[in-house]
Amino acid sequence: MSDVTQYLNNxxxxxxxxxxxxxxxxxxxxxxxxxxxxxxxxxxxxxxxxDDADTFEDDKQLSHYRYALEGFFARTNMFWLxxxxxxxxxxxxxIPVLDESNKYVGYYEMADIVRLFNETxxxxxxxxxxxxxKGVADYSIGQxxxxxxxxxxxxxxxxISESTVDTVQVTIKIAIGGINEIxxxxxxxxxxxxxxxxxxxxxxxxxxxxxxxxxxxxI
Numbered sequence: 001m002s003d004v005t006q007y008l009n010n011x012x013x014x015x016x017x018x019x020x021x022x023x024x025x026x027x028x029x030x031x032x033x034x035x036x037x038x039x040x041x042x043x044x045x046x047x048x049x050x051d052d053a054d055t056f057e058d059d060k061q062l063s064h065y066r067y068a069l070e071g072f073f074a075r076t077n078m079f080w081l082x083x084x085x086x087x088x089x090x091x092x093x094x095i096p097v098l099d100e101s102n103k104y105v106g107y108y109e110m111a112d113i114v115r116l117f118n119e120t121x122x123x124x125x126x127x128x129x130x131x132x133x134k135g136v137a138d139y140s141i142g143q144x145x146x147x148x149x150x151x152x153x154x155x156x157x158x159x160i161s162e163s164t165v166d167t168v169q170v171t172i173k174i175a176i177g178g179i180n181e182i183x184x185x186x187x188x189x190x191x192x193x194x195x196x197x198x199x200x201x202x203x204x205x206x207x208x209x210x211x212x213x214x215x216x217x218x219i
Contacts, residue, residue: 004080022058037096122157
């Protein structure tokens with residue numbers, strides 16, 4: 001599952017820096033790429049963005065615009081989650097791949113890596129999702145794990161889904177365990193529950209009391 005090199009792609013050769021912008025624009029027009037790797041004497045020198053290429057003069061060689069190339073790349077020994085992060089950081093759907101000798105060996109497409117993510121237990125296995133929030137200085141992944149497991153829950157995965165200067169939101173997928181008990185334990189440890197749950201007795205009791213109060217006041 002973690003061997004991302006199975007998705008190494010060479011369907012299209014890298015763009016040579018001697019090619020004209022006219023041919024580069026034609027390449028992007030026929031494809032779906034946001035960027036594509038550029039080589040010079042078979043050495044990777046960066047990736048050209050489709051939006052950037054569109055603004056350059058057709059008759060100029062790509063080497064004339066070396067300053068516009070973006071230098072991101074992955075290694076063949078990278079874990080797939082690190083590769084997925086590269087896609088997000090660089091806002092691209094293509095990541096060039098270099099081996100340990102800095103030789104260009106191909107590229108990854110985002111759709112393939114996302115497909116790999118879809119095969120992980122976090123997405124594939126059935127379970128419940130809880131999103132909790134706490135202060136940046138106060139939350140603890142170890143404490144979150146302990147809260148879930150102390151209520152007979154099994155964590156399929158978790159990640160920081162949102163972060164500000166003051167707070168952090170953590171998304172947790174739980175395979176088994178009493179969701180209501182886990183939620184109430186989080187509250188006892190001063191975590192705010194961001195997600196909504198039918199099993200949440202606390203919120204249901206609040207609603208019942210509110211409905212009763214409304215009924216009483218309308219008598």
